Each structure stands twice: as structure tokens, then as C-alpha cells.
Amino acid sequence: MRTRTKWFSALTAVAAAVASATVATTSAQAVGPDLLPLTVTNNSGRSEAVHLYVLGTDIRSGRLGYVNQAGAFTPWSPGGNPPTPAPDVSIDGPGQGGTTTVQVPRFISGRVYMSFGEKLKFFLTPDGLVQPAPWAGGDPNSGILFDWSEFTYNDAGLWLNSSQVDMFAVPHAVSVTGAGGATKKTGELKSGGRDAVVNGLRGQSGWDGSIVSGSDGTVLRVLAPGKAADVGKFDPNYLDPYITEAWNAYSGKTLTVQPFGDRPDVKYFGRTSGGTMNFTNSGGQQVASFSKPSTSNVWGCDGALQAPNDEVVGPIARTLCAALHRSTLGRIDVQPGGGPADFYQGAITNHYSRLVHQNMVDGKAYGFAFDDVQAQESLVHDGDPRSAGITLTPFGGSAAAAVVAGAAGGGLGEVPSWNFVLN
Template sequence: MSLQGKLLAPLVTALLVATGFTATGAATPATAAVPSTVPLTVTNNSGRGGPVYLYNLGTLLSTGQQGWADAGGTFHPWPAGGNPPTPAPDAAIPGPASGQSTTIRIPKFSGRVYFSYGQKLVFKLTTGGLVQPAVQNPSDPNRNILFNWSEYTLNDAGLWINSTQVDMVSAPYAVGVKAGDGSVRSTGHLKPGGYSGFFGALRGTPGGWANLVQTGPDGSPLRALAPGHGIESGALPRTVLDDYINRVWQKYSTSTLSVTPFADQPGTKYYGRVSGSTMDFTNSAGAVVTRFQKPDSDSVFGCYKLLDAPNDLVRGPISRTLCAGYNRSTLLVNPNQPDTGSAAFYQDAVTNQYARELHARMADGKAYAFAFDDVGHHESLVNDGNPQQAYLTLDPFS
């Protein structure tokens, strides 16, 4: 999968939701007509001085064109790029100063709202489209810029907006949506001390996890790379999860792993057993429906490669469930997946420490620490079929 494909994993999940399927199989309800744009209010509670820049980038769902939206929600397609990449048009929108708010309008996009502190981000265009920031690459021009982004889908069925940490933990923020009845739901806030606590915990975890932290010229943390990017950049050993993966493989060579991927379809079950070099899954009639090679750490962290999850109703849902179980290290303690609660998550000595430390510090316990953190509804996402207002809150660095 391409870098962009890995980056957009939670957005793909949002699209699955938007089209009527979630990781647990729940269908979204029918809704009233959604307006062509929705106001997004960005509030700066960061306490940081200096300018903030906003960017609203994505795919216009009505045409499939990629581009950007200005503050009023008007779409602008990207011009043709080049090889080597050429500078993209300046899509920056002035953001709010500390203690203030700015309201922009978001169109029917599958996209991202980026925000950066202190300086503008660098975007370029290739012949294949927009080049997203990739700060696991030390030569990326955005490496020393403090920034983050939220992903959203606004379509005729409603708004889905998340606070994502699939690629990195960086500048803290939360998202929210106001429903047609006036109620507001939000997610993404850290507990008091959660930001500094997360970086401190990661730095104190042996085995290479401290190497995920990237600092600025002044030594302050800019971000922590997600472990898949850590493997890609050489910061984290490729074998970091091997011991756990090996134990799972051994266990299910002599016992059965049951997967019930859809919460509203308890009768739909698949049964996994290791047979030679593969874990084979059968349906209730005993027919093999799909099989997986033994995954490596990168496949687990990225929920791709050897744990690929196509948008179907068999392999994809099984893979998503496996991915969640490996990352949360619950496959050895519970042969019936997915787990209904979080009490057993991240308890093995070999686990996704990045996800563990992040979830422990979220105010509501929810995060998008890996692509399919929505299995069991542990993701930091809010949605509404009749959205009146969206919110992005830049939180304190505490």
C-alpha cells in the first residue's frame, strides 16, 4: 500500500461508515438532506503565541476531483503536478490566535483539515496528485513544523469527523459535531497532563519506543511517530511484535479462534486455525473462506500487507478484527473476538505501547491509535446525519 493509503486508513473507515457499514456491521440510519457546506468553528485554546494556519484538503465527492476549499467552502481543484514535484497553490487559511475562534465552511469532501503553528506547511504536487507531509522522512520539508490534522467525510448521509493518531501523536486537539436537536458530541480531549505524560511514558518504554519521539530544534517534542512509521524509518525494530505473533500462531495451531465481525449479526461467525504456513478461516459450514499468512509487526501496526482488509463482507471484517486483536494483545486471552470491553487491552508485555499509552491518557478513553481502532467502537470519531455545526478545538500542550 502507498504511503497515502496508509495515511488515509481512518478516512477509509469513515467512508465505510458513510456508506452504511462499520467495523461492527452496524448500519447508519436514514437522514434528512445535508447542506452543501457545514460551518466548522476552530477554537484555539492552545495557549501558544504566533500564527495558526488552516488547510481544508480532500476529494470532492460529487466529482472525484482532488483539491482544496477556501474559508467559504468553495472548491478549487489542484492544477497538474510535475516530476519532480511542483509547489501546490497556497491553500492556507488564517487561523485563530490563542483564545479566539475562526469559522470556515467545509464542503462535501472526503478530506482533512490540517493546522500548523508558527509557519505554513509545504505541499507539493506530482503527476499523481498531492504529496502529503511524511515526517518519518527526515528530509520532508515539514519535519520541523508543529502541525496536525483531523479527517472527515461530509456527504449526503451526514458528517463523520475524527481526531486521528494513526500516523502520529502531535499538537493536541478535539473534534465535535452539533446535531439537529442542538446536542453536541465531542471526542479527542486528553486528560490533564496527558500530552506530556504520553511523551514521558513513551520515552521511558524500552525496546525502541522512545525513538518514535521527534523533537524540534529547541528539544521540545514535535510528535511521536506511529509504530508503523517507526519501523519504516528504522526507529523501531521490525521484530518488535514477533514474540507475541509467534505465541498467537502457536496457540491457534491447537485451538480455534472465533471471529464474530458484525455486532448486529451474532450468527455470522468464522473460525480460524493455523494450518502449516497459514491461518485458515472457515464458515459455519466448514468451508474455507479466507486465509492469512503469518503477519509481521509492520502488517499488524499498519493493518495492511499480510493483514490486508478489502472492502468486502468476509476477509475485510475478519482482518480488521485480527488487526485490533494483535494491536491490543487480546488474542491469547480471548479466543472469541472482538472483545466487548477494554479491560484486557494492552496487558501483554509485548503490545502496541504507542496505542496503550495514548488510550490511557484520553479523557474518554477513545483514540485512533491504529487504522481499525474502531473495532468495538474505541475510536475517537463523532458523526451525525443532520449536522448543524462542526468543531475543532486546539487544546493546551499540558
């Protein structure tokens, strides 16, 4: 079995560690309500009915399930092989200009799906839930306009994020309001931002195949490059020339990786020998080795760049992957390095992530799995939340006032969710 979608980042590991520690030692000191109100506001300008789903994992028991509007978590019944249709657990979403509030129970990590017009199709196997994968041939959700946000709510607070790791589809912003009344928000597109991303990729040679339209011509989504390549809509070897150039650069100079912003004294030193980059610590001991990754490895931050949940190899791997996505490896020799003005330079780069970031009001987005390196991700967190919000914003742009209004009614904070969907 493989996970259908990689929706976790290094922040997820942090959230998991915090969750287990707090559940074990400080559950009596929990902050935030047992049921956190999450208000979905529809300022999309679209007339179709909106359907909502709150799906996830009870992080205490590991059970997969769904949440109803009142906040009750119900584990899924076992499915079959081949997968059997899951029951309809949709929640009626708001009409244009309206709001719908859902209660989110503590100790849940998962996704909030939102679809326009049609309801989504989910399936159950003996191992869990099969979630929509519209980039895959034959997926019954491929003709539906939908998207999701990801969250974790535990004793350490709420994390909520919008995600473009797999695709860019429905404009929406996320927010969280804390006990002091302050609201944090992110994920808001600039006015005309959706069209700018789509048209920008149409004008980028070789990238237009990642744009998926419905039978009526409506752009349903833009696939991330890895997903587009998997289904033959994008060059599977696109990054290879850049990867080779960046990898070979360190046969004659040293790469310094400082993976922890709060621990600048922790440094690892990389040099390339043949196709392998070897890293030593400050004491000269070898601590990690990485084979030259493929384009697919970079898009997925996996394979040769697999990042285990440890204190050495994982942090180096995620740093390398972020630098390759942003095309800073080979140019900037201390990583993480540079800033947004230095990212995505050159003809061969992740133009998908570049355009998504470029068209966000605050520049933040989850353009790839480890976009949280240097805090470039569209995530909000509050350790003592009182409400959260998701605002569906205009497809031709979005208004800051609409996002604030949605947060006031109960905003969602960004969090990386844990991978609970199996296929």
C-alpha cells in the first residue's frame, strides 16, 4: 500500500511530537475549546452549491473517520477490495455570501474538503479511506471543482494551512483567532491571482499541459509538476540538467547546511564525489549521504531525498529538496539560503510554485512538500485558539475584507495534517 498524497511536512513531525507529549503529560492543561468553531465563508462569486467534508485521524487512537457539523467524530467502517463507496458524510456548505460553521473536536488531524456543484466520491478499503486524486486516470472526482485545507488541533493548539502541494484549484484563505482576539490569516490570492497563475503557466513553454479544464471550459485545477508528470502531461526529466549542474557544483566547493534557524551552531558540510553528496558534522564525522536525485525525487521530496523523522538526515534532506525546488542549490552555498527574491531564478525552475507564491498577498503558499523551509508556507497557528475560518474567495481575485470577516465568524488556522488516506 502507498499513500496517495503526501500532505505532511517537517512541521507535521513537530505537531506530532508536541501532540504526543501534551496528551501524555499535560492533558489537564488543555487550551482552546473542546469543540473549535470553524466558519466557512463563501465569497467565491459562484452560484453552485458548496459541499464540505471534515475527514481525519483521531491522533490518540489512530482511528480514521469523519466529523459531522456538530463536532462528533465517527470512525469509518471497514471497506472492501476493490474499494467500496464510503457513505455520504458531506455537510451543506454556505451559498454565495453566506457562512457555515462546523465544530472541530480536539485531537483530530486531517482535511477540510470543499467542492462546488457535485459531491465528492470517497471509497473505503480494509486499510482506510481512498481520497480523491483527480490527476489519476479514472478518478471519479476528476470533473469536479474542489480543493482542501489541512489542519491539526490538539493540546498545543491549532495549525491550519491551505495547500498547493498537489494542485492549485479553489481560491481560499485560512485564519485563526486566538484568546486575545487577534486574527492571523494567510493563503489570500491577489486580485486576479487565479487567472495570473493559469495564464502564467500557459505562457511558460512546456507547462500548459498541467492546466485541467472541464467540459464547459472552466479551469478546474492546475496540477503540480510532479502530478502532471506522473500522468504524462509534463516532461518527467525537466529538472535533470539543473540538478546535475547544482550537484556537480559541490565537487569543487563545500555546501554548508544549517537546518535549524534557532540553532545556528548546528552545521553540516557537503561535498560531491561521483554522484553522491556526503555530509560531515563539525567534528568531521560522516553523518549522511545522498545520491543525485531525479526530477521525480525533487518534485516529491522522496526517493533519494527521503526525509526520515530524525535530527540529522531528515533536516538535511528537506533543506536540499527546498533548495532544488527554488533553484538556489549551486548558487547559494549556505542553505537554507537567500530569500524570496533569490528563489526560482533561471529558465529551469519550479515555475508552478513561483507563480503561486508570486500571486499570494503575503507571498506564502505550500507550493511543495517542504515549502515550510524558511517559513514560506501558507500556515497559521495559535496555541490558544477560539475560532478558525476558511474563506472561499473570488475566482477573479480576493478581498482582504472578506477574509477578515470570515475569521471574525470563526477562522481556521493553518496546520500541516497527517497522512491518513491510504491507497
